[in-house]
Amino acid sequence: MRFGVGLFSLQNTAMLPTHWGRAYRDLREYAQLMEELGYDELWFSEHHFFYDGYCPALLPAAASVLSVTEKLRVGTGMLLLPMQDPHRLAVVAHDLNDRSGGRLDLGVGMGYRDIEFDGHGISRKQRLPRMLRGLEVLEAEQRAGGAALWMGAQLIDPVKRAGQHGHPILFSAALPVERCRTLAGVWEEGWRESGHSGPKPALGALRNIWLTEDAEERAAARDWVRASYVQYAGLGWTLPAVGEHAQADFAEETDKAIQDTVETTISGSADECVRQLQELEAMGIDHIAFRLMLDGAPRDAIESQIRRLATHVMPRLRTHAEARA
């Protein structure tokens, strides 16, 4: 099992104002702490033209982290590929991967906000062809020693395609466990059908999690999860239905979508956290990214949670995974 923290988006929000310079400095300090505590990965998230400075350029931010760490992998979860020239992106990512000793995971997704496409001069109608063409370029680059590709996908077809192409996937924290199970199966089916041999690529999931047995702290943490998804209402995100899991429309059915997503939060004792994370492990998910960068959560709280999970949860899951292996 490998463990990470995300999603770093470097925001200065209405609810938790900060100077952006401080956010970028905190990011480097979190990364160094994570490395010291034995975390494997740090994940970023991208949006554009948002009032709070939601990070629009992940590779420069990743470079800042890679430059001050030695072992920690840094992933983009996800970089919006249709908005970039893939040839330039491939060169920049390859350079960063080389500089960092191969520690860049290049996660890519499609994006969904009209404004983000329009601000970059791209028709949203072109996002799928641009995504597929970009993937071809990046796949070729990966074969030539470029950064490892990851995919962000929550729907059947793209998940299956990722499996067919042997791309690791990082599932959104907004997916309930059952949907993760369905999609993990779809991904594996795609992988198997394509006749791949050798070890299976990684499968990862972001999870809202807060290790505490204190009722007040638990309530605060769940409220920070709530606040973090209010931002998705502002961004206008809709998570389409898959199987039994109904659509989550953060823009139109804000309260319901947020409440349903808050319910995905793993919270409680170390035993409880380990038990729920083992459910993910049992479905083949071997990378867990703790979604701790929550709107409203002060740095002290996040740091203490990073330490607690490293001390009380990660070692047990690693031992368990080794025993299973």
Added chain:
Amino acid sequence: MRLGLVLPEGRERELARLAEEHGLFGVLAGSGNPLTAVNAAAYASTATEFVRVIVRLSLGLEHPVLIAEELAVLDNVNNGRTVVMADTGELDEEAAVDEVLVLREALGGRPVQHDGPVWKVPAGLPANVTAPQSISVTPQPAQIEVPFWLTGRVAPEVGARLGLPLLAQSPAEVNADRLLQPARDAITGDLARDRDRVATWAKAGVTHLLIDLPDGPLADLMTTISRHLAPEVGMPHFPRVMSESRVPLKWPGDASQER
């Protein structure tokens, strides 16, 4: 005149740190490959606290809004120390002017609504039905205004139209009437020749000279710059007795004084 250092590709952190230790004003990142200049600048940025990080970009290689976003992030990584050196590359004058305008508008404090000969931002494409008629590029840079310097084939025309400084490659290109006049040159490691060379730039009216280092022992080269070249152009009629007298004794055991 103030001196800075050109960072060789792959050694940005080491050289940027040295530049800062030796009191230089700034470092130039990305001179090897403009495509990866922001990576290089980020690596130089986190190795330093004070030096300006000049990032050499080529225009015409990506959408300028995307480049502006990278620069804005970089400027927050280094807390407002970014300077852009934009190379006009293969662009003609009109295209270069338009692109620099978009970059600067995107890094300014107002929403962007640009309709130029090359770029329309936002594009107003029919499929993007919910897109508004202007965008705010965020985060905003840490500094109030990101300095833009120009270089490249059509830089003189672009600079004249936009009022931006040009990088001089020879003393004949220096405009001593400008408040800011950057230049770039290599030193040789030979003190007498380098003194002459640097003094020539200062006399011509350069304000910020970026130096390419020759191969050779780094410590000696950096000491040449910080002990001789920088002080001698730091004031008119510098009394050389101050840089040529015996070096003060070190505090025994203090490695930080190893120069």
